[in-house]
Amino acid sequence: RKSMAISLSSELLSQPQQWQLLLLLALVSLVLLMRRLSNKGLKLPPGPARAPILGNLHQLGQLPHRSLRDLARQHGPVMQLQLGTVRTVVVSSAEAAREVMKTHDKDCCTRPVSPGMKRLSYGLKNVGFAPYGTYWHVMRKFFVVELFGVRHVEAAWHARQHQVEKLMSTLSGLAGEPVALKEHILSLADGIIGMLGFGDMYNSDKFPHHKNLEHVLEEAIHVQASFSAEDYFPNIVGRLVDQITGLASRRERIFKQLDTFFEVSSLSSILTLSVSNLGTVTSLTVSSIYGRTTVAPSTSQETMSRATYLARSLVARTRRRRRFYGQWRS
Known part of the structure; x- marks a missing residue:
């Protein structure tokens, strides 16, 4: 059995296409493992399951406010969504909003950087979009x-x-x-x-x-x-x-x-x-x-x-x- 396994693996490695496929699978597995290990120590809010590439974008629909309301009923007033590659925290209750906007105001007052607004505001020089500082x-x-x-x-x-x-x-x-x-x-x-x-x-x-x-x-x-x-x-x-x-x-x-x-x-x-x-x-x-x-x-x-x-x-x-x-x- 040992000799059969060695011969099988050597046969797979001898074929260029099989070798490239194995290398690709190994790289993807390594990236997923590193991402999971990097998030392991973080206390992230709960959220719905994510789809590959899109994340949770497909769950927003044509009426995002209603979709977010329905998702909040399932996952709580503070939940995490993956919009493409961008992590987003959604707050859906008055208590949580008060915690974000008042208690932790300095940590949450800076707007997300949008490439479009960055261009139109001369590199975030607009006082409404400038980062806190x-x-x-x-x-x-x-x-x-x-x-x-x-x-x-x-x-x-x-x-x-x-x-x-x-x-x-x-x-x-x-x-x-x-x-x-x-x-x-x-x-x-x-x-x-x-x-x-x-x-x-x-x-x-x-x-x-x-x-x-x-x-x-x-x-x-x-x-x-x-x-x-x-x-x-x-x-x-x-x-x-x-x-x-x-x-x-x-x-x-x-x-x-x-x-x-x-x-x-x-x-x-x-x-x-x-x-x-x-x-x-x-x-x-x-x-x-x-x-x-x-x-x-x-x-x-x-x-x-x-x-x-x-x-x-x-x-x-x-x-x-x-x-x-x-x-x-x-």
Whole structure:
């Protein structure tokens, strides 16, 4: 029997195809064993069984909130799902949510890194998506002082009053006709934010760029809400799928549109020295929300020097840019 086993194994090894198959099985077994050993000491939440490659993605369905509710009834208020190659912890009760959002806030407050949002926010410079740390604290302090302070909120009364009066005038002119309130409310918010960021020139003939911004922002939100393979397979496979589906190229086009808007609008405001009469908030403040540099001048001399430097820099950058989106250029 021993000689038969030796002869059988030598016969298998002598065939190239059999040797490759045995090597592949050995490598797969080794990877699975190492993964199991690495997870052995971790106290992970319970969760449903995972399928190869997909994990638990196939269990979400067209209504993920209902699927998660049903899974939570089976596995408890805190469960683990494997979405592609990404581990995800799902919390489904008020007690567990309080534990995560309040008791362990510092450990759980950073958002997951999405390749799409990372690109659109200039490398997570957006204060809403920046990881918790020194940069986030500095930006939060800036917004509290420059945008949400009592003095600036009171100074913004002019913008709110002007835009509300404009909305009421528009609705009065549509008396007796059906009105899509969503569009008017979005226009109201856009007008208030625009006047706070760019001054009274916003919504005027001197500042025509805002007409394109609303459409681009809606498209950016739609892209971020779309399925991105790289979110669940953060490797070359996910990037390849996004390239094939066209999501990556669409995201890059939106980024260029947003970047051009911030660049041209900031340049226009600086060249006209349109420092807002609503406080010390300048035209570049809105750009900082999306990760661009913010300038908050304190004196007129400082305003002039910074404006001159930024204007020259932006002019040089604009000249080097390609022909794309020329309709936004001054």
